[in-house]
Amino acid sequence: MVSTPHVPERTCIGCRCKAPRAQLLRLALTDSGELTVDARALMPGRGAWIHPDPACVDLAERRRAFGRALRMRGSPDVAPVRDWIRTNAVNHVRTPAPPPDRGRQTDSKGG
Template identity: 50%
Template sequence: MVAVRTCVACRQRAERAELLRVVLRGGRLMVDERAVLPGRGAWVHPTRRCLELAVSRGSFARALRASGKPDASPLENRLKTLMDN
């Protein structure tokens, strides 16, 4: 059986391998490469569109139950690296 998750931005369901798990560490959004870090995680497609949609709608803060607006710059930098390769 294949694990299925829902993207917090576009709400499309996809296999876990197609999405990035994002966690909150010290008020910053970080990519959990191996999906093993403790705590709540939010899943998002590794695309600029989904990332921008999730940040603008506050989807990460809601999914991760964070108060305030988390810093998305580490996540944006990591996504840019992934897209450049």
């Protein structure tokens, strides 16, 4: 039996696509209630995940997903996220996840 390692998946709050956790950014609220990028994914509390792509940030902002995902009233200021993506997004490449390899092979009879 072929075993594959478990890869945690999260859902982007912008495009609503699932992706491996390593391809997404975790967003969290600071103690003062400001939105920040949790690049190491270690901050305590509720977080939201988003692709490091300005299009996903636009979608999430248009859908008012930041406040909903972080369970806060209103929408937070998204400027720190945009700034982080503008300066650091070179290291995060949005690539589609390969289909899962279930280790199965079929013969000509479908079995």
